[in-house]
Amino acid sequence: MPRRAPTALLPAVLSLLLLAAAPPPPALAQDGSFPQLTGRVVDEAEVLQPATEMALIDLLASHEAAGGAQVVVVTLSNLRGIAIADYGQRLARAWGLGAESEAPGVLLIVAPNERAVRIEIGPGLEGLTAAVAQTVIEREILPAARAGDFDRALLGGTRAIIAALSGGYIASPPPAESLAESSLARIVVFAIAAFYLAALA
Numbered sequence: 001m002p003r004r005a006p007t008a009l010l011p012a013v014l015s016l017l018l019l020a021a022a023p024p025p026p027a028l029a030q031d032g033s034f035p036q037l038t039g040r041v042v043d044e045a046e047v048l049q050p051a052t053e054m055a056l057i058d059l060l061a062s063h064e065a066a067g068g069a070q071v072v073v074v075t076l077s078n079l080r081g082i083a084i085a086d087y088g089q090r091l092a093r094a095w096g097l098g099a100e101s102e103a104p105g106v107l108l109i110v111a112p113n114e115r116a117v118r119i120e121i122g123p124g125l126e127g128l129t130a131a132v133a134q135t136v137i138e139r140e141i142l143p144a145a146r147a148g149d150f151d152r153a154l155l156g157g158t159r160a161i162i163a164a165l166s167g168g169y170i171a172s173p174p175p176a177e178s179l180a181e182s183s184l185a186r187i188v189v190f191a192i193a194a195f196y197l198a199a200l201a
Contacts, residue, residue, distance in 0.1 A: 040056070041056045045076055049151050071162065076111040077111075084111060105122050119161065136164065140159075140160040
């Protein structure tokens with residue numbers, strides 16, 4: 001007679017079968033995690049006017065024709081539950097712009113619903129450092145994006161990225177509200193310092 005498997009092993013066997021049949025978690029799923037690379041501009045979130053999209057395509061095509069690194073602008077309807085920094089790295093690899101790519105480039109990523117922006121920089125690119133990218137986000141993209149003007153935000157951000165890649169980027173002045181906050185902070189610091197000095201006198 002054939003030997004029967006011990007009853008104690010059945011729960012473990014069933015657990016393994018269920019794990020094998022279960023779909024991968026969203027953060028690790030490959031199919032459907034990323035939009036398709038259909039061109040220099042991928043407006044999945046549908047926040048760009050057609051004229052703006054064409055202007056971005058022409059701008060990026062001229063940049064590439066002049067020997068510049070590939071730059072892709074992408075807006076996302078959502079981040080699929082992934083932090084934008086992690087998503088940007090995965091998207092760059094999926095689109096062939098990652099560390100192993102022979103032609104590293106730049107991704108300008110905007111997720112309006114999550115209010116998230118990232119500039120993913122390929123290795124070996126000069127001019128566009130992480131610090132410069134953060135300045136581009138804060139000075140050129142966020143002010144317009146916060147006002148709901150994604151056309152201006154992405155055009156300004158793209159022009160700044162191209163300028164940075166050629167070493168010619170000059171940051172715009174900080175927004176007026178940032179200057180006001182900075183001035184208020186200085187006033188508070190001076191007031192606190194004056195209070196302590198008066199208390200010590």
